[in-house]
Amino acid sequence: MDELLLARWQFGITSTYHFLFVPLTLGLSLLVAMMETVYVRTGNELYKKMAKFWGKLFLINFALGVVTGLVQEFEFGMNWSEYSRFMGDIFGAPLALEALTAFYLESTFIGIWIFGWNRLSKGLHAAAIWIVALASNLSAFWILVANSFMQAPVGYVLRNGRAEMNDFSALLTNPYVWNQFPHTVLAGLVTGGVFVMSVSAYHLLRRSQVEFFRPSFKIGLICTLAASLLVAGTGHKQAQYLAEVQPMKLAAIEALWETADPAPFTFFAAIDSAKQENSGEISIPGGLSLLVHNSLTGEVKGIKNLQQESEKQFGSGSYVPDVPSVFWSFRVMVAAGGWLLAVTALCAYYWRRGTLEDKPLLLKAAVATLAVPYIANSTGWYVAEAGRQPWIVFGLQRVEQAVSPTVSATSIWMTLIGFTIVYGVLAVIGLYLMGKFAKQGPAAPAETTESVEGKGVELWT
């Protein structure tokens, strides 16, 4: 394999892995903050117990998010040095601002929160987790500012072969950010909500510690239901916006080869990328026009036309992303969202009727749903990033122009294998610890935070 492909694999693996932990951090931090706030307001010890139990699971996830984030901070320089030179002005600034405004707060106050239970007043202690939660979500904003420029460049001039910033506020008000940020944060809340819901369902199914997991389940359920409706809404808005700003991505998502008016919405298609056609498809006429234009008619541009337009603008070459994988990833994401809505709506229905705990199948489905937001998060990002290909910065730099020229394939192989092994081992350990504490529940003896008093076990002599 050549350097470019290896570097892309490395970035794909490390960033997808990192983003397994990020959404839960975004969502669960807010939920823990709310739980602790209820405790502070009402003095009800149950909510303190909640904040501690869910907080403990949160911390395992947070630790993995932090350490894998380290790699992200440096990886642009390592594998994408030409990109870094070209984009430093614009990409570096939000990254540095992310560290200054968010990482410092997060990392300092998480320490205060973990160790400060007996040292701070209740209110201050709750404030610490709020700061962690808000800073985490703020860091998502900054990184999306950076990513949005790659999707839809604004506020720049090309000078000396580099993209230079000429309007910082344009970067912050980039419509792409304001479409993507709510979608991402809400996806985080869905992930957090489902996490709380699924772990609680696990215990409700076994009728263990129900007085703790009933109210927990309710919190997770409400959060998931509200957030998944909103995430669908923001996603819809985002797709409409794509029609303006990245029509090629939209066309690839829909495997729409020819410009159409009215344009059909395709559920499934047998895609033949070589012939640039679908050999078979199941679709609703006018469906896509309705989604994009809120009307049964309206033109949606097809891949072939967009390719011609791009050639006129940028010169010869292929400007078509990998259609089948983008098409199917999008459908998996949407199906995942549909599944989430269905399961949470059913749970909510039986919850209101008070019979949910007599529905083991539904509770089992709720437990299994834990995997679903992760699938949606990953496929969603796949669509966003793969749908932008062959560009790394839309219209400005192609991926092959961005890779480090002096890093050898051998070096990338070594680090690719190295990171993959380390990440694999961490995944096993992280899952094990999460599973252990999640299954124990809050009532389990806190063996691990109590020391083995007076034993004086010699571990090293």
Added chain:
Amino acid sequence: MDLSVIWFVLVAVLFIGFFFLEGFDYGVGVLLPYLGRNDDERRLIIGSIGPVWDGNEVWMITAGGALFAAFPHVYATLFSGFYLALFLMLVALIIRGVGLDFRSKQPGPVWRSTWDWLIFAGSLVPALLWGVAVTNLIKGVPIDAKMNYVGTFFDLLNPYTLAGGAAFLLVFVYHGAAYLTLKLEDDLAQRARRAALVIGCFTAVACLVLVGLTYVNTDLFASVGAGISLWAAVGAFLLSYLAMRAGRTGWAFVGSGLAIVLTTATFFWGLFPRLMVSSLNPAWSLTVANASSSPLTLKVMTVAAGLLVPVVLLYQAWSYWIFRKRVTLRDLEY
């Protein structure tokens, strides 16, 4: 003053903060298996940095981000050039970070002592590599006319840079021992002090070797100020050592911290106006002039850093104030 010069100074400040704060975290990690003779002692040692190490590490992340924003060419050249070294450092930091969090989440001596040794290695490797990296910056590495590093991993390792690595590592370990004398109680604090006295001897030798080799290998002493500052760093370390011997461990910590601050400042001083020296042709070095961002980015970043860095310092200082007492078994959360 030119904004790119201000950013040179700010990057130096970020590295100074990073080495001062993470320096003792690394030191504590290296000392962990040696000073802690049983599980409780090890948990106390980890607890001494428990609430703060994560915040300290952000200084490094911010320094990386600041390089990206203010000197994108340095960010690109340095990290694509020092590729495998950076990889090793990242793996070490990943393992250390996870280790500090996960170590006490599971009983069992095998689990815990495995993590202890991983924390040890995960602290030792970055401490060493930062020394190697900093000395390489000033000694010069093969950078071509297109600002690309054209050497290999092994070009980064030579007697001078290895001496730099050893000196950084030992100073950090000493600094960590000094920190532990302030954060632990009774017997453990005494043990940390005795360790500092032993390590300090080696540290002094390593520092003098580094100063001598810096004379031979770099043009640092062409700047009189940098030369004085480097000797002042050595002086600060020696005073720290004397204070440690006299049992004035608070002053010893101040001294080792000052030595780190001065050493870091010295290297940036000696580098200025360059950020990375090219060993192939002086004209190919990366400087504040040819490696910086455009003026608007620098301006935005200057305003942000001017407003935020003081606030960061305030709340980080506050977190140290909250956890100012010596660590006891009751305080442990890990």
